[in-house]
Amino acid sequence: MNDLAAYFAVQKSTPGTSETSEVGHKIYFGGDVNKGIPACVACHGVNGKGMAQVGFPAIAGQNADYLKKQITTFRDGSRANDNNNMMRNIAIKLSDSDIESVVKYMSSLK
Numbered sequence: 001m002n003d004l005a006a007y008f009a010v011q012k013s014t015p016g017t018s019e020t021s022e023v024g025h026k027i028y029f030g031g032d033v034n035k036g037i038p039a040c041v042a043c044h045g046v047n048g049k050g051m052a053q054v055g056f057p058a059i060a061g062q063n064a065d066y067l068k069k070q071i072t073t074f075r076d077g078s079r080a081n082d083n084n085n086m087m088r089n090i091a092i093k094l095s096d097s098d099i100e101s102v103v104k105y106m107s108s109l110k
């Protein structure tokens with residue numbers, strides 16, 4: 001496992017290529033006050049690079065299918081490795097269309 005981690009840690013991430021989404025950009029930077037969705041930027045960072053020291057993962061450089069799967073599995077609870085339900089509490093408030101939009105935005109990040 002240490003060898004695998006060392007290998008992946010030195011790989012360069014590839015810039016996103018998908019088209020961006022204005023609605024997704026709004027959710028990412030501002031959340032949705034009415035639905036109680038916090039802004040993703042608070043933890044995942046302005047450029048989606050996350051904050052590795054405190055356990056907030058990078059979401060830039062990931063493909064859309066992967067990102068969508070992670071959010072939907074947090075939402076249905078089948079992914080449950082997040083401390084204090086941090087992501088599950090957010091994902092449960094996201095509609096399918098919120099997810100489509102925010103995933104589109106995130107997978108466009110360079």
Ligand code: HEC
Binds near residue numbers: 038040067090
């Ligand atoms: C309070 C901090 C916080 C906020 C706000 C937050 N996240 Fe997260 N997110 C996390 C943490 C922590 C994890 C990683 C859980 C783990 O695996 O340990 C995570 C994981 C993820 C992952 C999976 C990444 C991977 O590589 O598997 C995605 C996708 C994601 N978040 C999307 C979002 C979106 C979209 C929003 C905004 C709607 C958001 N997050 C808001 C803390 C946050």
